[in-house]
Amino acid sequence: GAGVSQTPSNKVTEKGKYVxxxxxxxxxxxxxxxxxxxxxxxxxxxxxxQGTGAADDSGLPNDRFFAVRPEGSVSTLKIQRTExxxxxxxxxxxxxxxxxAGELFFGEGSRLTVL
Amino acid sequence: xxxxxxxxxPLSVPEGAIASLNCxxxxxxxxxxxxxxxxxGKSPELIMSIYSNGDKEDGRFTAQLNKASQYVxxxxxxxxxxxxxxxxxxxxxGGGADGLTFGxxxxxxxxP
Numbered sequence: 442g443a444g445v446s447q448t449p450s451n452k453v454t455e456k457g458k459y460v461x462x463x464x465x466x467x468x469x470x471x472x473x474x475x476x477x478x479x480x481x482x483x484x485x486x487x488x489x490x491q492g493t494g495a496a497d498d499s500g501l502p503n504d505r506f507f508a509v510r511p512e513g514s515v516s517t518l519k520i521q522r523t524e525x526x527x528x529x530x531x532x533x534x535x536x537x538x539x540x541x542a543g544e545l546f547f548g549e550g551s552r553l554t555v556l
Numbered sequence: 557x558x559x560x561x562x563x564x565x566p567l568s569v570p571e572g573a574i575a576s577l578n579c580x581x582x583x584x585x586x587x588x589x590x591x592x593x594x595x596x597g598k599s600p601e602l603i604m605s606i607y608s609n610g611d612k613e614d615g616r617f618t619a620q621l622n623k624a625s626q627y628v629x630x631x632x633x634x635x636x637x638x639x640x641x642x643x644x645x646x647x648x649x650g651g652g653a654d655g656l657t658f659g660x661x662x663x664x665x666x667x668p
Binding site: 474482483484488546 | 562590601655656659661
């Protein structure tokens with residue numbers, strides 16, 4: 442596609458439920474990133490994929506969060522036993538190669554609300 | 557803990573004036589520096605990148621980098637109301653941590 446596509450755009454769930462957020466990067470981009478942005482804050486790094494592997498998952502806050510990218514394209518961020526503090530906009534970004542010189546192209550985000 | 561600091565604002569600038577946005581970072585080994593613009597309810601978009609000390613100009617935008625002072629700035633000349641947005645400073649440190657570290661952003665308001 443022309444840009445990074447994220448679904449759903451909005452997700453409301455109840456505390457304790459399981460959630461999946463999907464990201465379809467720009468075609469040909471090998472690097473894929475997940476960020477989380479709370480109101481009034483900058484994006485917070487969660488995880489970075491280079492191809493199919495998670496090259497850096499140091500930003501995942503705890504073991505309730507997990508992400509996959511099985512075929513090196515679409516990625517899914519999975520959140521188990523959601524908590525109210527997980528409410529945020531989850532941003533996905535892709536870049537052609539990753540690393541220091543790569544411009545990140547962001548999707549419009551998935552707004553997660555945990556009641 | 558790598559930190560990127562910005563004044564959250566709001567920074568109010570009259571139309572046609574120069575808007576000056578500042579950012580400091582904690583990791584002296586940082587390699588690459590970026591300014592992203594984020595309109596309310598939208599995703600960030602890259603407007604400038606800078607990798608070496610000095611100034612880099614692109615149209616009405618100038619990025620300035622001083623690695624000794626660990627300081628990055630963005631100047632917007634001839635500010636327009638459409639420049640009103642939050643400007644995010646982002647830093648890449650490398651060394652295995654491949655994600656950008658973002659500041660909280662500065663909310664810029666251009667007054668017509």
